[in-house]
Amino acid sequence: MSTSSLPETLQPLEAAGTTYHYHSLPKAAEALGDIERLPMTLKILLENQLRFAGQEGVSQEDMQALVDWQKTASSDREIGYRPARVLMQDFTGVPGVVDLASMRAAVETLGEEPSRINPLSPVDLVIDHSVMVDHFGDPSAFKDNVAIEMERNRERYEFLRWGQQAFDNFRVVPPGTGICHQVNLEYLGKTVWTREEDGKTLAYPDTLVGTDSHTTMINGLGVLGWGVGGIEAEAAMLGQPVSMLIPEVVGFKLTGKLREGITATDLVLTVTQMLRQRGVVGKFVEFYGDGLKDLPLADRATIANMAPEYGATCGFFPVDDETLHYLRLTGRDDEQVALVEAYCKAQGLWREPGAEPIFSDTLALDMGDVEASLAGPKRPQDRVALKDMPQAFATVMEDDGKKPSTNAENGKLMSEGGQTAVGVDESYEHHDSQEVDLDGEAFRLDPGAVVIAAITSCTNTSNPSVMMAAGLLARNALAKGLTTKPWVKTSLAPGSKVVTDYLAAGGVQDDLDALGFNLVGYGCTTCIGNSGPLPEPIEQAITDGDLAVASVLSGNRNFEGRVHPLVKTNWLASPPLVVAYALAGNVQKDLVNDALGVDQHGKPVYLKDIWPSQAEIAEAVEQVRTEMYRKEYAEVFEGDDVWQAIDVPQSQVYQWDETSTYIQHPPFFDGMGKTPSPVEDVERAHVLALLGDSVTTDHISPAGAIKPDSPAGRYLQERGVKPVDFNSYGSRRGNHEIMMRGTFANVRIKNEMLDGVVGGETRHVPSGKQMAIYDAAMQYQQEGTPLVVIAGKEYGTGSSRDWAAKGTRLLGVRAVIAESFERIHRSNLIGMGVVPLQFPEGETRQTMGLTGDERVSVKGLGELTPGGTVEVTIESDKGEKTFEALCRIDTANELEYYRHGGILHFVLRKMIGSA
Incomplete structure (x- = not known):
């Protein structure tokens, strides 16, 4: 489509x-209409269309649709x-490079010539998901864990090193450096990007997609980016535009300030609950x-990081x-900072006091109303006020058919003597409690x-205020005189390593060490399931007593079995609350009303007595x-x-x-x-799994431990791998044989085809036999x-895990029928040819x-239209x-x-000129 009616928009900027x-967006607005009240995120999308005007899939009608969005605050227009x-x-990058x-x-x-397959856009891969907490609580934990990581993952790292030399525009940040989102926030992100074009230095917004759902953390820096599946990211790096409908944009107005003793984590858990309840998927x-003027960028990044938890595509903060x-x-x-200021002010991307953009919907929060909070026991949006934690766990026990002993009159948990004793640990007496002897110390596990x-990274460790508070x-x-239990x-x-630098400079790393919070690694550990084994006597006690025990972590994910x-x-919880619960x-x-313990003089110590002030x-x-940032990032790609x-x-x-x-080599x-071959209808498929609501990508494709008696565990043992060397599903995503066997293998998934x-x-x-989902799928093949999968609401919520779609495809599933889908997984299914x-x-x-x-x-798959319907017929004994x-x-x-059998098939055919 011609863009000749637009004025010349390429302008100089000093x-x-x-x-x-x-x-220039203001220049484009002369023809398209006023954009002053257009949300910042849509201005960035408009600039993207303007810059690629005249290329395939970009038209002036697309730009006009973005401007006209202001009339109804919605659009059904598709853009690239x-x-x-x-x-x-x-974890997601290895299978991406395997695919390449x-x-x-x-x-x-x-x-054809293999080198035609090459990234066209810059790609940074940060090795951050492979370190596991095998050693903890001692000064050598970091060194020991890194040594184990390198040994465990040598094959993977050799492969990534090959990719580093084989592909152009592809950089690797070695292990032991930091987590991708924090490295992105502290170093890779520029807010305004540049490239040389026709003898000029072209400036434009820094934008990205990432193969981790928490890519949104960079939104705190005014960078528009979000998580996509690995297969979508591969297509983007190979020059394929990300296809999307012009989105609804929900405005979240922040006013006021946080009160004394309230952290950014408390704020983000409140925001997450509010947005999830409103519905922003x-x-x-x-x-x-105007509350933004007093909100530090680290706090903004903490909120932006949690966008997948509140279900949004992104959680953007303006510059x-x-x-x-x-x-x-x-x-x-200084040159980069000057460019950011000049560019954002020239483009109308600078936040002005009192600005009220047009939004599809709005929410508001006075930050002064936020209270100390946690979220759980299995969803990030289920916020629990700190004062309500005992009751929240009691509810879990009741739902589990168990009940902790309580004093019915005052609701307080009882000690063995029937009194709530100051300075004495409450006894959560229950028939499941187990006596444990660990390293010569005897205690009861309740x-x-x-x-x-x-x-644990990544939500909170980018934030110096909560780290220093811990x-x-x-x-x-x-x-x-308090100690960890x-x-x-x-x-x-x-x-990132910068955290270690400032904790040491502040003189508090030694204090954390003394309570067992020694450095274990730089990377995504507990939150992704790399928490490592518990001491054997603890694991045995939990198993023997079928104990409902707890983890408290400063991460962003707490799904079942994760x-x-x-x-x-x-x-x-916030980092200081993690320490408090230890x-x-x-x-x-x-923790609000009961003593944590007693001091050296026998006096009760409450949380309020040790909580640091905002001034401290x-x-x-x-x-x-x-200087800390410059030192740690000086040789970030060296290793x-x-x-x-x-x-x-x-x-x-x-x-x-x-x-x-x-x-x-995947098939x-x-x-x-x-x-491509013609699309065929689905004829008389069997149901592989019948699932409920909120089935996550963790349920579909777990990232954590591999059980020895699982199909994946048997596969590894047949090849001489001992259970101690299994590593995790996440680390073995370059092997489709393991990932197929791990699909729907989460220990907490509930298939309604099997009662209980x-x-x-x-x-x-056909046989009526119960078996592992993988084994059944292979028999059906x-x-x-x-095969089809049937499910409830919010199917595929959680991480942008492409193996949840890849594994589904390799098991022979042609269609997933659900009440609703989470954004990324829906896209990933299509990208693998599953409807x-x-x-x-x-x-x-x-x-x-x-x-x-x-x-x-399922009939009509060959005649599909976007957003259309198909005829589904279900046959049973009842008719x-x-x-x-x-x-x-x-x-x-x-x-x-979908017609090509998947996004990579389409891109591959396009790159060799046959699509």
Whole structure:
């Protein structure tokens, strides 16, 4: 479509003595209409369309639709968005590079030049998800864990080193550096990006997609970015635009200030609860209001990080003076800071006091109303006020068919003597309590025992105020003579080395060490399931007593079975509260009203006695220096001697090792021709699993421990791998054989085809036998029977985990029928050639009385239109029922991907000129 009616938008811009050029939004507005009150996020999308005007899939009508969005605050227009760059972490990055290597092999098989498969956009992969908390609570924990990590993951790291030399525009940040989101926030992100074009330096917004759902953390820096599946990210890096509908944008107005003793974590848990209750799935959230002027950028990043938890595509904060302050603090050069200010002011992307953009919907929060909070036991949006924690756990016990002993008259938990004794640990007496002897120390493990207390990246360790607060609380606790309970596994896993620098400079790292919060690694640990094993006597006691125990972690994810398979309740909390619960030892203790213990003089010590003041925290935060960031990021891509010594194969096409249990050649492109085959309908499929609401990508494709008696565990043992060397599902995502076997293998998943059974089991309908879901799927494949999965609301919530879709495809599932889908997983299913179908309004698996014994047919897949319907027929002993299901292939691009059998098939054919 011609854009000739637009004025010349390429304009010069002076900043710090340098002349840049940029595509001016005010100039475009002369033809398109006023954009002053357009949300900042949509201005960024408009600039993206303007900059790529005239290229495939970009029209002036798209730009006009973005401007006209202001009339109704909604649009059904599809646009193609081209981010400036791609960010990966290694759990999702390894399979991404495997796919690229597999595409090169497929291109070679088709008689084309393999080097045509190459990233066209800059890609940074940060190795941050592989360190595991094997050692903890001692000064050598970090060194020991890193040594184990390098040994465990050598095959994976060799493969990534190969990718680093084989592909252009591809950089790797070695292990032991930090977590991708914090490295992105502190170093990679620029707010305004530049590139050389036609002899000019072109300036434009820093935008990205990332293969981790918490990519949104960078939104705190005024950078528009969000998480996508690995397959979508691969397409973006190979030059394919991200297809999307112009989103609704929800405005969240912040006013006031946090009260004394309230942290950014408390704020974000409140925001998460509010937005999840409002319903923002698939929408942009943009924060505004004069409360932003007093909200530090680290706090903004903490809120932005949690966007997947409140369900939004992004949680964006506009650029202002605080953005510039943070860029300077973290060592960005003066020229970059000057460019950010000049560019954002010229483009109308600078936050102005009192600004009231047009939004689809709005919420408001006076930050002065926020109270101390946690979230759990299994969803980040389920906020619990600190004072209500004992009752929250009691509810868990009651739901579990158990009940802690309480004093019915006053509701306080009782001690053994029947009194609530000051300075004496409450006894959470219950028949499941277990006597434990650990390293010569005897104690009783009760329901609610905190067996994991983890200060873990990435949500909070980017925030100096909550990290310093944790250190100061530890100092104050030690001064009072308090110690960590012996059954608590403590750990500190910062998101970058800068955290270690400022904790040491503030003099609080020694205090954290004294309470067992020694450094265990720089990376995503407890939150992703890399919490490591508990001491054997603790695990045995939990198993023997079927104990409902707890973890308290400063992360962002607490889904069932994620943190540790034996820990049934998991609570998100601020770093200082993590330390406090390590001292308390049990989530049934009332930290607001009950003493944590007694001091050296026998006097009770309460949480309020050791909680640091805002003034103390602010003074400690002054220890954070620009020099720390410059020092730690000076050689960020270099790695240590062990990393540099890894042997790197020199080849354009990867030489697959059939004996490897980490990296295998996936079958996605087997038999692929240069043109796609016609789409076939689904004929009389069996149901592989019948699932309920809020099935997460953790349920579908767990990232944590591999059980020895699972299909994946048996596969590894058959190849000589001992259970102690299994590593995790996340670390083995480069091997499709393991990931297929791990699909739907979460220990907490509930398949309604089996009454009361928990775990990755199903019923093979023809034989009536119960078996592992993988085994049943393979039997169905031998019988030539297609499969479907049926589920409830919010199917696929959680991490942007492409193996949840890849594994589904490899098990032979053709369609998923659910009441609703979470954004990323819906897209991933399409990207793997699996069609997502939605029940008609008011209909569910329950209203239809489905048991999983039915046969399911889907007609009309070859005649699909975006947002159209298909005919679904369900046959059972009771007869036949037909209904129209909404096909959640929402855009024309997505439909094209589906017709090609997946997004990578489409991109590969396009790159060799056959699509």
